[in-house]
Amino acid sequence: MFYNPAMAADRDLAVAFAHALVPASGGQRTGWEMTAATGVRGLRLFHETTAFGSFTFSETNPDALAVLRENVARYPGTLVLSGDARELPPGAPFDYVDLDPYGSPTPFVPTAMTAVRAAGVVAVTATDMMVLAGAQPAVCLRRYGARPVRGRLGPEGGLRVLLAYLARQARQVDRSIRPLLAYARDHYVRAYVEVRDGRDDLVPVDIIDPERWTGPSVGDRGPYGPLWLGPLHDAGLVARMIVPDHAARVSDAERFLVRLREEATVDRPFYFEANVLAHRLHLSAPPALSAVEDGLRRLGFRVARTPARPEAFRTDAPRVEVEELFRRLARAA
Numbered sequence: 001m002f003y004n005p006a007m008a009a010d011r012d013l014a015v016a017f018a019h020a021l022v023p024a025s026g027g028q029r030t031g032w033e034m035t036a037a038t039g040v041r042g043l044r045l046f047h048e049t050t051a052f053g054s055f056t057f058s059e060t061n062p063d064a065l066a067v068l069r070e071n072v073a074r075y076p077g078t079l080v081l082s083g084d085a086r087e088l089p090p091g092a093p094f095d096y097v098d099l100d101p102y103g104s105p106t107p108f109v110p111t112a113m114t115a116v117r118a119a120g121v122v123a124v125t126a127t128d129m130m131v132l133a134g135a136q137p138a139v140c141l142r143r144y145g146a147r148p149v150r151g152r153l154g155p156e157g158g159l160r161v162l163l164a165y166l167a168r169q170a171r172q173v174d175r176s177i178r179p180l181l182a183y184a185r186d187h188y189v190r191a192y193v194e195v196r197d198g199r200d201d202l203v204p205v206d207i208i209d210p211e212r213w214t215g216p217s218v219g220d221r222g223p224y225g226p227l228w229l230g231p232l233h234d235a236g237l238v239a240r241m242i243v244p245d246h247a248a249r250v251s252d253a254e255r256f257l258v259r260l261r262e263e264a265t266v267d268r269p270f271y272f273e274a275n276v277l278a279h280r281l282h283l284s285a286p287p288a289l290s291a292v293e294d295g296l297r298r299l300g301f302r303v304a305r306t307p308a309r310p311e312a313f314r315t316d317a318p319r320v321e322v323e324e325l326f327r328r329l330a331r332a333a
Helices: 005-020 040-048 062-072 109-115 137-144 154-172 235-240 250-266 274-280 289-298 319-332
Strands: 029-033 052-059 078-082 094-099 116-126 175-185 188-197 205-208 224-228 303-305 312-315
Touching: 005 040, 005 116, 005 175, 005 188, 005 235, 005 250, 029 040, 040 052, 040 062, 040 094, 052 062, 062 078, 094 109, 109 116, 109 154, 116 154, 137 154, 154 175, 154 188, 154 205, 154 224, 175 235, 175 250, 235 250, 250 303, 250 312, 274 319, 289 303, 289 312, 289 319
Parallel strands: 029 052, 029 094, 052 078, 094 116
Antiparallel strands: 116 188, 175 188, 205 224, 303 312
16 A cells, blocks of 8 residues: 555666765765655665665654554664654754655655755655646646646656756755756656755746747747756766666666666757657658767767657757758658
8 A cells, every 4th residue: 555566666766876876975874755655765775775874764644654663673773753744853954855755745845955954865756747747737837836838748847847846945945956867757757956055046947938949849838837947967977877786677777777878968958759740840751760860960969869758869959950850851761
């Protein structure tokens, strides 16, 4: 009831992330799992990495709490609290705060932003994808203060809505965020952000006006946002991430990491899909992705695959350049 096997691969990535954090902490980091349930995510971080010297787990459901206490009893350095995660627990501030609730994380984000130490990490999961990905725009506006992107780019739009929300919440307590790793996957979005003291007046949060937007088409139902339009990843950290020894789904984690490492080299908002773009341009068939990549590089642009979709790619080329290349390749076919 309180253990979700579908998130095993995501917990593998959490362990890979903790291993990749630098500088090395010598096992002195403190962690807090705000909505712990049975504690599997936090226990894997505590047990499978050398990053943490202590870890605190909070839970309010009595059935889950009983299992949680039993699970952590064998691990010295862990502490279980029965309490509301919207209140600061003993031991705050922490070096790492993990928020993985059922549904929206918004009720707990203000506490997370004050519970983390300066230059620490807040990791947030949101599973209310119907809201974030545009199917319930009124709820998204009410819950996250943003107008969502709809359609195939909706999940990434939802991720950028969440990051913009985190940035605004951090600003309310005179702090700022920097994404270290953020992605949309399956039924959820997940973001690891470094939280710094002091406001950032140049935070890359903005509204997208479809008529002025030069990146991949996000539709014509805008304006959209506010959205985080800056990088999703710290490229150096992503490059250091490796599949953990005790990964639940080794091949799944490796495939995803390969695409993440590539995506981090061209970390631009939203992506193109060859078949979708060919359809929009009324081409009989999309050009080969390898030809598109070669053509963009010859034009001086960067291009990289993304884990978002199998045939998707990111590039720093404006949409007009990408579309003209597609037409040219179609004529040459």
